[in-house]
Amino acid sequence: MAAIAGSRLDRRKARTRAALIHAAQTFIAEGKTNVAILDITQTADVGMGSFYNHFSSKDELFQAAVEDALDRHGAALDEVTHGIDDPADVFAHSFRLTGRLHRRHPQLSKVILNNGLGLATSEHGLAPRARRDIQSAIQAGRFTAGDAELAFVIAAGAALCLGQLLHTRPDRDDAEATDQIAEDLLRAFGVPADEARQICRRPLPELRCHLSSDR
Amino acid sequence: MAAIAGSRLDRRKARTRAALIHAAQTFIAEGKTNVAILDITQTADVGMGSFYNHFSSKDELFQAAVEDALDRHGAALDEVTHGIDDPADVFAHSFRLTGRLHRRHPQLSKVILNNGLGLATSEHGLAPRARRDIQSAIQAGRFTAGDAELAFVIAAGAALCLGQLLHTRPDRDDAEATDQIAEDLLRAFGVPADEARQICRRPLPELRCHLSSDR
DNA sequence: TTCATAAGTGACGTTATCGTCATCACTGTG
DNA sequence: CACAGTGATGACGATAACGTCACTTATGAA
Numbered sequence: 001m002a003a004i005a006g007s008r009l010d011r012r013k014a015r016t017r018a019a020l021i022h023a024a025q026t027f028i029a030e031g032k033t034n035v036a037i038l039d040i041t042q043t044a045d046v047g048m049g050s051f052y053n054h055f056s057s058k059d060e061l062f063q064a065a066v067e068d069a070l071d072r073h074g075a076a077l078d079e080v081t082h083g084i085d086d087p088a089d090v091f092a093h094s095f096r097l098t099g100r101l102h103r104r105h106p107q108l109s110k111v112i113l114n115n116g117l118g119l120a121t122s123e124h125g126l127a128p129r130a131r132r133d134i135q136s137a138i139q140a141g142r143f144t145a146g147d148a149e150l151a152f153v154i155a156a157g158a159a160l161c162l163g164q165l166l167h168t169r170p171d172r173d174d175a176e177a178t179d180q181i182a183e184d185l186l187r188a189f190g191v192p193a194d195e196a197r198q199i200c201r202r203p204l205p206e207l208r209c210h211l212s213s214d215r
Numbered sequence: 216m217a218a219i220a221g222s223r224l225d226r227r228k229a230r231t232r233a234a235l236i237h238a239a240q241t242f243i244a245e246g247k248t249n250v251a252i253l254d255i256t257q258t259a260d261v262g263m264g265s266f267y268n269h270f271s272s273k274d275e276l277f278q279a280a281v282e283d284a285l286d287r288h289g290a291a292l293d294e295v296t297h298g299i300d301d302p303a304d305v306f307a308h309s310f311r312l313t314g315r316l317h318r319r320h321p322q323l324s325k326v327i328l329n330n331g332l333g334l335a336t337s338e339h340g341l342a343p344r345a346r347r348d349i350q351s352a353i354q355a356g357r358f359t360a361g362d363a364e365l366a367f368v369i370a371a372g373a374a375l376c377l378g379q380l381l382h383t384r385p386d387r388d389d390a391e392a393t394d395q396i397a398e399d400l401l402r403a404f405g406v407p408a409d410e411a412r413q414i415c416r417r418p419l420p421e422l423r424c425h426l427s428s429d430r
Numbered sequence: 431t432t433c434a435t436a437a438g439t440g441a442c443g444t445t446a447t448c449g450t451c452a453t454c455a456c457t458g459t460g
Numbered sequence: 461c462a463c464a465g466t467g468a469t470g471a472c473g474a475t476a477a478c479g480t481c482a483c484t485t486a487t488g489a490a
Contacts, residue, residue: 009457009466016468034249036447047469052449116331117379150395153380157372164332165368180365188403224436224487231438251477262439267479 017054019044024065028114029107033062069111070125073101076207077129087137088191092182092199094133095159097207098126099178102163113163120156130155137189144190151189158185232269234259239280243329244322248277284326285340288316291422292344302352303406307397307414309348310374312422313341314393317378328378335371345370352404359405366404373400 023044027035037058041048055061077097081090102109112119112126119125134151137143145151158181166174179200186196221229238259242250252273256263270276292312296305317324327334327341334340349366352358360366373396381389394415401411 007458012456013467037449038447048471049450049469050467053467113332117328117375120376120379121383145399147392147395149380150392150399153376153392154369154373154396154399157374157376158369159372160332160375161335161368161372164335165364168336177362177365177368180362181369184360184365184369184403188399222488227486228437252479253477263441264439264480265437268437 029110088142102166244325303357317381
């Protein structure tokens with residue numbers, strides 16, 4: 001009866017729901033947020049009527065789809081940065097990995113970018129984690145920025161626009177651009193220049209897959 | 216026959232077109248991009264049939280509405296910064312005035328934010344002006360940033376997320392937050408700290424109105 | 431004054447999307 | 461094996477938005 005088991009019936013329901021969410025993410029990734037519900041259910045390969053067993057409106061589905069995508073990525077970041085002590089390094093790791101995500105997982109990236117700024121102030125997904133990391137770094141004296149919220153604004157904006165840049169200019173080296181911006185941000189937040197450079201050159205761990213498609 | 220005159224008939228046509236664009240901007244500002252064409256024409260106080268005399272689709276109208284809004288703001292910025300010599304100061308002026316716009320002209324601000332990241336890479340509107348200013352500052356040796364494009368990414372992202380923050384947290388002082396971020400950006404781009412602070416405390420000129428509503 | 435043209439108008443037939451509902455399929459239990 | 465419950469399904473009527481078109485009004489030239 002737990003969330004995991006639920007045995008069969010629950011699993012079937014979850015599968016249908018996941019198929020709908022994944023279809024929605026596909027459409028979002030293509031910028032198509034005006035698709036008909038019928039199109040969504042056909043893409044998800046479920047019956048039209050099934051839609052209303054799970055969501056009462058298209059907006060509700062899209063919202064769930066975005067939350068799903070972000071929670072997956074956020075959880076993956078938490079997993080990877082779990083053992084890092086230096087808060088500045090945690091921030092840098094998260095930023096650099098998120099920057100690399102735009103090319104490695106274009107669908108997830110576009111889900112994020114299409115919802116864009118709304119996510120920056122959301123209480124779910126990446127924003128609260130980023131705020132948490134920045135706050136930690138300030139409290140630990142690693143960042144000297146006075147206002148964590150403004151530091152977050154700069155970092156979030158850079159992350160979003162960087163994603164846009166990487167999609168628009170396929171010729172640009174994503175890792176190089178991401179690391180350069182991460183370094184700039186660290187300096188802007190008060191980390192000494194040489195140290196910022198060193199942190200942003202450390203090797204990065206692999207991130208596990210995050211989209212519902214990546215079973 | 217010039218763009219200005221066109222005498223009467225052209226002016227009438229332009230008025231109808233402007234009414235449609237303004238109506239579209241109103242809806243965009245409310246986050247309503249799914250409104251029916253009939254709603255738009257009613258808001259614009261023109262006949263339903265008139266719509267197709269000017270635009271062949273809703274998307275076309277919305278695109279025109281966004282371009283209109285941005286061009287107005289960009290032109291206003293150019294006007295105000297025309298006489299400033301120091302490129303870093305031009306950048307700071309533009310950024311600080313754009314930050315203040317979010318509260319002073321919420322409608323225009325929301326038009327920008329709703330289109331969000333797409334604008335950052337657009338060839339029209341604010342993006343090319345910002346790139347131009349940053350490039351000038353780098354060439355003049357005022358910014359030491361190596362890559363103008365990455366500097367632009369950080370600045371554009373900060374401007375957008377700042378707008379989102381100011382709409383989400385009405386309690387925050389918009390001028391203070393904007394100037395603080397402008398100062399952070401100048402430092403990130405290589406302007407000495409004390410100079411950055413000084414530049415971002417200079418008094419600002421008034422910006423003329425920019426929306427088609429503000430005749 | 432008369433005519434030609436450009437723009438404005440809204441009613442109307444067409445099309446697409448919605449959301450419901452009766453029914454079916456699957457699951458687990460007694 | 462029969463029965464109850466939960467979810468899946470797609471056809472269907474209702475609704476809403478679309479885009480056209482025949483007509484009116486405004487403009488400017490002859």
